[in-house]
Amino acid sequence: MVKYILVAILAVLPLAAQEVKEDMQVPYIPYEIKMGEHFDVIQSQCLICHSFGYMINQGPQSKAFWAGKVKKMKVAFGMDISDQDAVSVTEYLFKHYGNGKLK
């Protein structure tokens, strides 16, 4: 009898052992972001897929680098953005998170 009870308990254990049973909340971090011309495009496009932290923690970069990133988002990741808005995003990033170099 004792043996049967033990078997029964052991059989239930794997399910009971799950530590998280409900949805977890991943916190929102309010990264400080610079305001400026074309910020509206940044807000409507970039935030669809990633945080501001993902952008500003790339370090100060050249205009060619930022243009390349925007192109990657459009061509490789399918961002739905007009050519004009893509230029605006690049300009914003280079102005606020640039290293002053074109290349």
Place this chain on the structure above:
Amino acid sequence: MQRRDFFKKSLAVAGAAAVGSSLEAASQPKTGQKVSNVAFPQKRPMITYSDRPPLLESTRDVFSQAITPNDQFFVRWHMPEIPTHIDLKKYRLEVNGEVERELSFTLDQLKTEFEPVEVVSVLQCGGNGRSAYAPIAGGIQWGNGAVGNAKWKGARLKDILDRAGLKHEDFWISFYGLDKAAYYKTPNFIREMHHTELDDHVIVAYEMNGEELPYLNGYPVRLIIPGYYSDSWVKMLSNLTVTKKYQELFFMDVAYRVPDNATESEEPGSHKKIKTKPITTMNVKSMIGYPDNGTKVYLNSHLTVRGVAFDQGKGIKEVSVSIDGGKTWEAAILDDGKHGRYSFREFRYTFNPSKYGEQKIMTRATNLAGEVQPLAEEIGWNHGGYKYNGIDIVTIEVV
């Protein structure tokens, strides 16, 4: 590999001689970043580069012990939509493609129908230490903490594939996770490997340091590929697909690649299209866990430097320490290596700081294949900022 490292060094020196020291490609990665005041689920507060997708880095002090605690283990996701709840009644690991039998396993089946195996292995992001590169390489500017070491328990990938039955002797296998892109046109994060890269040490892990995996580290199961950078250690693993041919995938063909040459480096800013190769296996590295930059110690106090060293599994032979700026080196004491060749090895080195003011401490690992951790300035630049493994340097203050 030894040969390649030799070339790496000689080329870097030649480059420096020809153009002057301004060409130095790397220095120390950034250090001393503050942890966030917000903790992520199942984690202590960590250095937080992004919340969506979560990018969390461990602080230096974590690396004075061989096993990295689950709640301080670094986190790196590519896609923003990560399940924050897994219903084990519904969760399945699917095996399909060029197999005799398509199969589907519950977590419980993975635990009970296959021989459980354990491996202690380092998990390191290919971009760990990227912030050391100059000019700044593209990508998150990680310090040295996108790495950890854990005891993983799971089922051998080989055993799972054998159960399904392989149709071809030569095959590729692709790994899918449950994280999803936010936008339907974005390619999902899928990795693939050739069967020759997979050995008995590759497991589908359901346990990390004796606990279930934290969600942010891939609950309920993730792939463990000891010796390899973590780009193919797919988290929340949901699907193994066997194919006869290599599939062209964005995250294989474009990301996580280095120049395909002897030094795995390139001229910064040349913008030339060059041939690249996947980053694959990890190079030899040591890191100081204690003390930290700016730590104050008394003159002639017995200071014990602690840290960890690892490589791709060839095995650490020695960690040496220099307290005179690299002029002389002395062997540190290594732990007994009980965790195996894929694990962090702990080292310690005690000395009496004998001069007031700044004191530099440098550590250098050598593996059994004779590969030596290079000085940061000997490491050539690559545009993705991958595979940094410079000699670690900490500067303390003697008071």
